[in-house]
Amino acid sequence: MKSLILTLTTIAFVAGSASAGDVTGKISLKGTPAPEKDIPMDPACGKLHDGKKVTTRFYVTDGAGGLGDCVVYLEGAKGGAVSDKAVVIDQKGCEYLPYISSAQAKQTIRVLNSDPALHNVHPTPSVDGNKESNKAQLPKGAPLDFTFEKAEKFLRFKCDVHPWMFSYVSIFDHGFHAVSAKDGSFKITGVPDGKYKLVVEHRKGGKVEKEIEVKGGAKADFTIEAK
Amino acid sequence: MSQPADNPWLHRFALLTALATLGLIGIGGLVTSHGAGMAVPDWPNSYGYNMFTFPVSMWIGGILYEHSHRLAGSVVGFLTLALALWLNGRPAAKWLRWGGFIVLAVGLMAATNARVKLDNVLFLCGTGVAGLGISFLWPQHEPGSRRLAQFGLVALLLVVVQGLLGGLRVTAMKDYLGIFHGTLAQCFFVLICGLALCTSRWWKQAITAPPSGIVPVQVRKFLLLTTLLILGQLALGAAMRHQHAGLAIPDFPLAHGKIWPATNAAALERYNSARLDTRDFKAITAGQIHLHMTHRAGAVLVFSAVLACFLKLRGALGADHRLTRLARGWFALICVQAGLGIWTVLSNKSADIATLHVVVGAVALVKGALLTLLASAMFSARPMASEVARPFVSQAG
Numbered sequence: 001m002k003s004l005i006l007t008l009t010t011i012a013f014v015a016g017s018a019s020a021g022d023v024t025g026k027i028s029l030k031g032t033p034a035p036e037k038d039i040p041m042d043p044a045c046g047k048l049h050d051g052k053k054v055t056t057r058f059y060v061t062d063g064a065g066g067l068g069d070c071v072v073y074l075e076g077a078k079g080g081a082v083s084d085k086a087v088v089i090d091q092k093g094c095e096y097l098p099y100i101s102s103a104q105a106k107q108t109i110r111v112l113n114s115d116p117a118l119h120n121v122h123p124t125p126s127v128d129g130n131k132e133s134n135k136a137q138l139p140k141g142a143p144l145d146f147t148f149e150k151a152e153k154f155l156r157f158k159c160d161v162h163p164w165m166f167s168y169v170s171i172f173d174h175g176f177h178a179v180s181a182k183d184g185s186f187k188i189t190g191v192p193d194g195k196y197k198l199v200v201e202h203r204k205g206g207k208v209e210k211e212i213e214v215k216g217g218a219k220a221d222f223t224i225e226a227k
Numbered sequence: 228m229s230q231p232a233d234n235p236w237l238h239r240f241a242l243l244t245a246l247a248t249l250g251l252i253g254i255g256g257l258v259t260s261h262g263a264g265m266a267v268p269d270w271p272n273s274y275g276y277n278m279f280t281f282p283v284s285m286w287i288g289g290i291l292y293e294h295s296h297r298l299a300g301s302v303v304g305f306l307t308l309a310l311a312l313w314l315n316g317r318p319a320a321k322w323l324r325w326g327g328f329i330v331l332a333v334g335l336m337a338a339t340n341a342r343v344k345l346d347n348v349l350f351l352c353g354t355g356v357a358g359l360g361i362s363f364l365w366p367q368h369e370p371g372s373r374r375l376a377q378f379g380l381v382a383l384l385l386v387v388v389q390g391l392l393g394g395l396r397v398t399a400m401k402d403y404l405g406i407f408h409g410t411l412a413q414c415f416f417v418l419i420c421g422l423a424l425c426t427s428r429w430w431k432q433a434i435t436a437p438p439s440g441i442v443p444v445q446v447r448k449f450l451l452l453t454t455l456l457i458l459g460q461l462a463l464g465a466a467m468r469h470q471h472a473g474l475a476i477p478d479f480p481l482a483h484g485k486i487w488p489a490t491n492a493a494a495l496e497r498y499n500s501a502r503l504d505t506r507d508f509k510a511i512t513a514g515q516i517h518l519h520m521t522h523r524a525g526a527v528l529v530f531s532a533v534l535a536c537f538l539k540l541r542g543a544l545g546a547d548h549r550l551t552r553l554a555r556g557w558f559a560l561i562c563v564q565a566g567l568g569i570w571t572v573l574s575n576k577s578a579d580i581a582t583l584h585v586v587v588g589a590v591a592l593v594k595g596a597l598l599t600l601l602a603s604a605m606f607s608a609r610p611m612a613s614e615v616a617r618p619f620v621s622q623a624g
Contacts, residue, residue, distance in 0.1 A: 039505050042288055058503055118285060120268050124509070132400045134268040136275075156509070160266035161288040164505045204500050227500035 020192045021217025023074070023176075027184040027200055029067040031226035033059040039164045044117055045094030056164075057099045058204045059226065066184030067202065067224055069100040071153070071170045073177035074188065075197040075209070080175015086110040086145070089157065089167050091119050091137070096157060096167030100203070102177045103169055109146045111157070113137045119159045127152040130171070134160075154203055168203065191218070200224065234426075237313055241423035244306040248416045249589060251299045255412060256585030258296045259468040260578035262506060263289030264405065270394040273297065277346040300390055307386040310422065314379035316370035320362045327358025378422055385415045402469045409465030413458060416589050417596045424597055433605055440544040442606040449539060450602055453532040454595035460525040461588050467522055471508050472515035473581065479572045482520060490516050504575070526565055533561045533595075540602075550598065550606060557594045564591055 036055035046054075060068035086108035090097045094117060103109055111121045121144050122134040129150040137144055148155065151173040159165035170177065180186040180200075191214050198220055199209040205224035212218045258264050266289030267273045273281040273290075278297050286294055312319040334351030337343040370376045389411050396404040424430055442450075467473050482488040483498060490513035499510045537554040544551050567584040574580050 034503055037503060037505050044287060056503065056505055056507075118274070118287065118290070120266060122265055122268070126509075134265050134397075134400060136268050138274075156507075158507075160263055160293075161290055163262050163289060164507075166507045204503070206496065206500060227497075 019216060020190050021214060023188040023191050023196075023198065023212065023214060023218045023220070025072075025186055025198075025220040025222065027067045027070050027072075027180050027186065027202075027222045027224060028065045029059065029061055029184075029205070029226060030223050033204070033226035041094060041164070042162070045115075045162060048093040048115065048117075054093070054095065060099070060182055062183040064183070066180075066182065067205070068180050068182040068184065069098075070180040070184075070186070070200050070202045070205075070222075070224065071100065071102055071177065072180060072186045072188060072198070072200050073102070073170075073172055074174070074191065075199045077174040077176045077191075077196060079192070080104065080190070082107050083175070087169065088112065089169070091115050091121075091159070091165070094119075094159075094162050094165060096159075096165055098179070099167055100154075100179050101167070101169050102179050103148075103171055104175055104177075105149055105151060105171055105173050106147055109148075109169055111137070111144045111146065113139065113141050113143075115139060118161060119165070120161055121146075121157060122160055123148075123155060123157045125152055125155050127155075130155065153201065170201075235428065238423065238426040238428070240306075240313065241310055241419065241426050244303065244310050245416070245419045245423045247299070247303050247306055248412075248419050249586065251296070251303045252412055252416060252589045253582060253586045254292065254296045254299050255409065256468075256582035257578060258292045259405075259409075260576070260581040260585075261289055261292050262471070263292040264469075265397065265400070266290045266293045267297070267397065270297075270397045272344075272347070275344070277344065277350050279350060280346045297393075300393060304386050304390055307382050307419070310419075311379035311383040312366050314371065314422075314426075315376045316366050316368045318370065319366055323358055324362035327355050327360075327362060329355070330358060331355025372425075375422065375425060378418065382415065382418050382422065385411065385418065389415055405469035406462070406465045409468065410458070410462040413461050413589055413592055417593055420593045420597060421600060424600070438606050440548055440550075440606055442540065442543055442550065442602040444607070446536075446539045446543055447599065447602050447607060449532075450536055450595065450599040453529070453536050454592065454599050456525075456529055456532055457588075457592045457595050460522070460529050461592060463518065463522045463525055464585070464588060467515075467518055468581075468585075470515060470518065472518045473571065473576045474502075474504075474508060475511045475515035475519045477502075477572065477575070479569050482516075482523075487520065488516055522568075526568055530561055530565055533558050536595075536598075544606070550602060553594070553598055553601070557591065557598060560587060560591045560594060563587055 036058060039054045039056065041049070041054060057069070062068070082104050087101050087103040088110050089101065090112040092114045094115060113119055116139045118139060119137050120134060121137055123146055124132055125148060127150045130148040130152055133146065135144050148171045150171070152171045154168040154170055157167040157169065176188050176191055178186045178188045193214050193216065195211065195213050197209055198212045199207060200222045201207045202224050204227055206227065208222050208224060210220050210222070212220050269275065271278060273294055274285060276282070278294070278301070281294060312323060330351055332355070334348055334355055337351055338348045389408065392404055392408040392411060396408055476482045476488060478484065488494070495511060495513065502508070502511065537551070537558045540548070540551045540554045564584065564587045567580060567587055571577070571581045571584050
């Protein structure tokens with residue numbers, strides 16, 4: 001009798017948590033941020049941009065109020081299998097693309113070099129358990145793979161050859177995270193039903209959060225103020 | 228055969244080594260000012276090449292600074308080896324022979340390992356053969372002052388440790404090794420400048436002449452204390468450079484608009500949000516702010532102490548005495564150094580200004596150290612002067 005109750009409870013729990021949906025929304029930027037700075041590229045890297053000015057990417061917007069490059073995540077969530085698919089960062093025109101990305105602990109982060117230039121790839125984590133490393137990557141060289149064990153927000157990748165090159169990867173110990181597109185939209189897929197704290201974090205704009213309830217999905221919009 | 232301490236060429240060679248060391252410190256300053264310390268990820272090789280065969284076409288961006296620093300370090304290492312051998316004379320020939328033999332043996336062993344590149348094998352074998360050959364030709368003279376010979380060996384030891392520290396900083400990726408590396412460089416520079424002074428003909432003549440005045444023991448102690456204070460300030464500066472704390476406070480004379488800036492979480496978030504720089508430094512921490520403020524407080528202390536040294540020497544020896552004039556120059560240098568420190572902050576840590584700040588700091592330390600040495604050796608009570616000076620004078624002298 002006891003085992004029957006346990007089995008029925010387990011079935012009910014699994015059936016209950018099997019219901020999942022997408023958490024979507026849009027992030028808007030309020031206010032006008034300081035103008036982006038021109039990057040003083042060396043001539044070799046400058047040539048790769050056909051003489052066009054290259055600027056910093058602190059506030060990436062679509063010009064219509066949407067704010068990109070925000071990391072969106074469910075705080076304290078558990079679960080979500082580590083994806084077999086690598087998070088890919090490319091070095092193109094002596095810039096890291098994308099500038100902001102997210103990954104799960106132990107997920108492969110693959111760094112490519114599409115440039116005809118030499119780079120070094122130097123992740124500089126600040127959380128114990130995540131290892132710093134520094135690897136050379138020749139022009140159009142073989143991809144370099146990195147993994148990190150612990151959760152860490154905005155783990156910095158840098159190139160010391162070109163001191164303006166940075167990319168930030170936020171590492172989570174669960175699978176429920178995303179990065180907003182240029183228009184501010186985001187989507188976290190496969191979120192089990194339940195109550196969560198949804199957090200939006202921008203490197204310069206700071207952090208905002210909302211309590212949400214997921215019932216086959218949820219929608220939440222946010223506003224970040226330019227600092 | 229002339230004694231080394233009598234040889235003007237030895238003095239000139241020591242001066243050349245000192246100048247090369249100052250240049251090396253300057254290039255080291257450029258490396259940290261440009262944030263290029265990790266631009267070459269491997270060591271002792273550079274991107275897999277032996278550092279002497281690394282193609283010039285690959286010296287781009289931060290690599291230019293880091294690789295030039297490595298090459299300049301090798302030049303200073305070679306000059307220091309030659310200086311140590313020169314100071315030690317005939318006994319050093321045996322060490323050079325054994326050293327050459329060992330390097331040649333390592334090179335031949337490396338030749339049997341398929342993983343070691345040919346340029347490294349050729350470099351090791353070539354260096355070993357050169358050392359062996361040179362040991363039979365030079366040095367053949369008798370050593371000069373025993374103490375100078377010992378200091379030559381200390382310099383050689385320091386330059387080796389310094390090279391290893393620099394290499395480990397790259398391979399172990401530890402900021403604190405860089406701080407030791409930056410501070411030891413200053414100590415090494417003082418030692419080489421001391422050797423250059425003590426091998427000069429001027430030193431030998433001045434040390435035997437009657438003193439033109441007496442510097443009281445308290446003033447000599449104060450000179451030493453002030454010099455150590457400058458060394459401490461340079462160590463703080465090295466810590467700032469290697470922890471990128473130079474711009475943790477971007478304004479002057481206030482600090483984030485206050486006399487002492489707030490370091491709570493909200494304040495730090497505000498500072499970091501407002502920090503928009505193409506170099507995208509690591510986030511400002513409370514530790515970086517405290518370090519920066521300590522360096523500012525240290526600057527005030529050094530400024531006051533050097534001014535006090537000048538006034539004390541003027542009081543003891545008069546305004547026209549040689550030591551007083553040197554102290555006046557020292558104080559002027561400290562004023563320049565303070566100005567460069569302020570300019571570094573106001574220029575948003577322009578690499579050239581920050582590097583000049585490092586170089587002038589090194590010169591200020593040497594000036595203090597040599598002033599202390601001169602005051603102790605030449606302008607103290609007679610018995611003490613001879614005690615201090617004797618070991619640095621050639622036995623033949």
